[in-house]
Amino acid sequence: MTYRDSSDEFDCEADLESFLEVVLPQLLASLDMNVMIIGRQVSAGPRCRIDLLAIDWDGTVYVIELKLGAALPETTAQVLDYLNAIENRSPEEFIRLARDEHGIDLLNAFQQEFGLPLPEAINETQHAIVIAQSFHSRTENNLLYLRNRGHQITAFTYGMNVDGVALSPACIEDGESEASSARWPLQERRRRPRVATQMAAPGYAPRIDLQWFWHLYAPRFVADIVLVQSAHRIYQAWMAAQMSEGSSLSTLSEGQFARQLRNLLESSGEWMRVYLLPGTRIDPFLPLIEQPSTRTSRTDGHRIVAYQRKTGAG
Template structure:
């Protein structure tokens, strides 16, 4: 089971705020429709109560930046075990939908262009191919043990991309709060969205290795990154948002575009705006923004959370200068600031270069 979440009001003494039943599944739908980032920042809602071809309705349907479809079934109380069969039934219908049919679902729901909404959300156009894979998420206040066992069994033994997210609804006076926690790490389930025959040909991710593209330019300096232990990206959410995928303990292979791989290290903190980033120098903790940075323009747009620089601190294992960067034919590169490194050949060659 997920970790239990509790909330205490400490504004005047210490008082626990007890959770209560939400009024209806409709209210929960309304909350998630208003802000689907409660589930994930990497989702755009396609529709609510989406009708299927067999007379049923999908509570919430969404799409992620890669064009994968996410099916959500909501239960305001304890889930019956047949909810798993229900959501898999929805998935069996979803997998056959064409590009145009997915676009039509959004347009029927919101009377607007999916392409425009996708660009506004992700700052990039719709992929040429969408609905190659999908995820299933059961959203509930409580999961019975039978349902939990079924989800764990399907996910662990058969790679079925199904998960459960638990919410708690709190109310104190006129204030309302909602919290959520996952049954299975979403990063693990994300890997199981590759369920089509075509995706089975893709190399599997080892669940620890990433590539980070570090632009050594007027906004950031590789010498700063080595000295203070960090990677960063900014000047728009399209560039900085992929840093959110980096988790503490992840291993990163750092590359300077058009030069090559310059470092390997381990992530020590999640992505935060530059003004909040802290680094450890000579046994002391210091704000990175207060350090003597060679990249003076790194401090651009400090109070603009859309455009400011975002920082992930790193404990470097091996580094080289830009001039000694490693590159050879066959290594993988990608335009995203951070992405999962699946390519075993790249892992082996870069590890060999750094003597790992």
């Protein structure tokens, strides 16, 4: 499979974080690294924010650093800063951090995720994961040096096209047995990635291309109300631009798109489903001139499905 320059698919590292927050636990699980994401952009001190913070079944804490392009030499210092910042945090501090900063009841979330009570001795071990499009040779040498001196550090390159997203091992020494790559196919529907901050709504599980599309485009919508029909047209154009020759992935029909979008947005807590009058026109990329008439159910002739951004979201 040929992967294009993955950095072209994201406008910034926040887009990459949003996408990998959804699919990363499943990708790592296929490599026998079962983790639960605690949060993103986690504060670890002054001017120190960890891209993704995770925990596994035995209480090991994972610091995950994401790079949109190349992991330059300064990445090594970042990783060490993050590991040092969390090394001495107590279990109680992690429970408070999850609750106060990310709205997660860590005790319950851990039990639901792993079927085990949260270990008393969490954070006795720390593990850094660095994911980038590529690695500078000095970065690779530095990470190998740290690994050889006892630091638990794993590195991956990522690649992506409309057929899937893949992680491939990086920073491997000569003669070292190369681990298997992990791939998340965009056709995957049945199994939702494990993300502690996201509750799956019942119904039609959103396909990963729709999740990717929404993570990229929702921040660009200026209007606080987006018609499902309009969103589907934008999605169709986006998919047409992404499609590679011979791709087996088909574009979702409007009905499929609507059902899967409902599942995705109801689980996000940032958008509410509303109904508008027929003939209502809204360009999501322009501010609303006047607020259209809306209902939360199909009443009084309101039957056009849309989603309204909740106050304070986005």
